[in-house]
Amino acid sequence: MKIQYLLVGAGIVLLAAAPFVLSQGLINAAIPMLIAALFACAYNLLCGQAGMLSFGHCAYFGIGAFSTIHAMNALDGTGLLPTPLMPLAGAAGGLIFGAIAGWFATQRTGTYFAMITLAIAELLHALSPHLKEIFGGEAGVSAMRMPAWGFTFGTTNEVYYLTLAWVVLCLGLLYLITLTPLGRLALGLRENAHRLRFLGYNVHRLSVLIFAISGMFSGIAGGLQIVSNEAANYVLFDPTLSAAVVLNTYIGGVNVFLGPALGAAAMTFFGYVVSDMTQSWLLYQGLLFVLVMMFMPTGMSGLAVLAYAFVKRLxxxxxxxxxxxxxxxxxxxxxxxxxxxxxxxxxxxxxxxxxxxxxxxxxxxxxxxxxxxxxxxxxxxxxxxxxxxxxxxxxxxxxxxxxxxxxxxxxxxxxxxxxxxxxxxxx
Missing domain, CATH: 1.10.287 (Helix Hairpins)
Known part of the structure; x- marks a missing residue:
């Protein structure tokens, strides 16, 4: 356990030192990697921890993004909150919409639950181009980061450190949730929901709560993307974003807490590098996912754990x-x-x-x-x-x-x- 904490601490130190050793192009690529890592861990709380496979998790990412951009444009552009706190608007949007959507989706389980989540995301994707006052239509909505707390947030490094601070904080909170009774109940929900119901727990209320918390952290990830890009459009509700988070989570491994973050960061960097080299990079991504599911179902993190155990034993x-x-x-x-x-x-x-x-x-x-x-x-x-x-x-x-x-x-x-x-x- 101490080795794990040391590795996490070393990783945070390396990420904090990245702007001093990497080019601005790589720092620009590191920001979406961090956001994808947070989004994957938020999704894993629902899928890996509670066993609820969602095919439409981009809905809460997108709602958090649009909540943040409207908060940035409020009060004639001065914003409802200082720029460093803008992801809180995304958290509120993801939490509220996640609770509403989760109440309906968790009425069913298994394949039916997955289809309901997909239907909700598809409904948003279909309606958002027509709701121009909210989603901006084809052009979308744009905003500007305002100076706050002595920072201008006009440089890539400042945005990177803001994103890193939020991602580290949220990942720490997600990890603490897994240690609470709620986290243990989520595991019980995944393993045997009938037994939880027999023990007197309200399984539906528990499912909605976990769904809403996952939506809240997904909304924070969407808010961080808006703080970085300063623009949003209905493409955020595209099903490919939901497919990407499922792909990243399972490639990283759902059985290790930071596994989805590892998978998301690796696949985002893979797309950034390989997409400039070949037109077949999506094919490679799909092949990697198939091979992982066939021969390495525990993902990259599971392989690392097995390799470490093997080296430690022999x-x-x-x-x-x-x-x-x-x-x-x-x-x-x-x-x-x-x-x-x-x-x-x-x-x-x-x-x-x-x-x-x-x-x-x-x-x-x-x-x-x-x-x-x-x-x-x-x-x-x-x-x-x-x-x-x-x-x-x-x-x-x-x-x-x-x-x-x-x-x-x-x-x-x-x-x-x-x-x-x-x-x-x-x-």
Whole structure:
């Protein structure tokens, strides 16, 4: 437990020092990473902690965003609150709307609950372009950050530190909630709601309360986005935002408190970096989600916990070969997947098809990929991903053999025999 607190403290220190070592472009990317991390943890309170899978959580994020932007524009632009406290307006909006929507949604459970949450978000998405006085129509609503408390909030660093302070505070409060009786009841709600009802608890009231708290913290995340962007439109109610928070939460891992934050930060950074490199970045994101659900259901954080337990049990020296083999296998699989996806994307593009028709008599034209020319009609082109896949499978099997050997050695250590007194005298 102490190691976890030390890691969290070190992470906060590194985040606080980021503006001194990173460029302004990366700091601009870090702000949505922090917001996505808070949004994912707020969602995980409902989904991972209480077991209620919501497909429309963007509704509370969006309501919090619009509540914040209207609070910023109130009183002729001076704002209802100082700029550092503006996310409180998002918290109020998310809490109120979350309580109302949660009262209806929690009347049902399971798939029906998920469909109701999706319907509420879709209803907002459909109505918001027509409610121009509230949501601004197609153009949306804009605002300006006002100076407060001696800060102008006109620089990226000031907005970053404001976002970081709110995210750390909210994550701390969410963690404290998990330690309270309410948090324990949420776990009971996930595991066996019928038993809670039998014990005398009002399950519906409990579900609405957890739903509203999750909506409140989601509204704070939406408010932080408005403080950062100074604009909002109905795109905040798009279903892709709800899908993204589900994706981020499960990729990070719902069984570890900071798992969703890790997944959200990693996937946001992934989209920021990879979207400039390839048009297929959404495909990679989807493939990653499928692979995580199939082979690593505990997510990235669960994998880290397993790796730490493995190294702690066997020692770094004994675990190093298996870890290196797993990393090599993963690199081979990733290389083969990226090569095939990028090659096939170019082969089936309209431009390449036109070139192939023009050069029909001379064969298929070569494709420049990763600084090399690859001919789709050449056998070595297709042997490369096959070879990488075969190498990855071999390394994966060797890693499993290495782990089995180390586990067997740890379970049956060699005992040194102590010679008897007679043998000692004869010696």
């Amino acid at each position: 020692g770094i020296k004994a675990a190093a070969p298996a870890v290196l083999l797993y990393l090599t296998a993963s690199s081979c699989f990733i290389g083969a997947c990226v090569f095939l996806v990028e090659l096939l994307r170019r082969v089936f593009s309209h431009d390449y098809i036109a070139l192939a028709r023009a050069a029909d008599a001379t064969g298929l034209p070569a494709i420049v990929l990763f600084g090399w020319s690859w001919s789709p009609s050449s056998v070595p082109t297709w042997l490369l991903p096959l070879g990488l896949t075969a190498l990855g499978i071999a390394c994966w099997k060797l890693a499993k053999i290495s782990i089995a050997a180390q586990e067997s050695r740890a379970a049956h250590p060699q005992h040194t025999t102590i010679p008897s007194p007679t043998e000692q005298r004869s010696a």
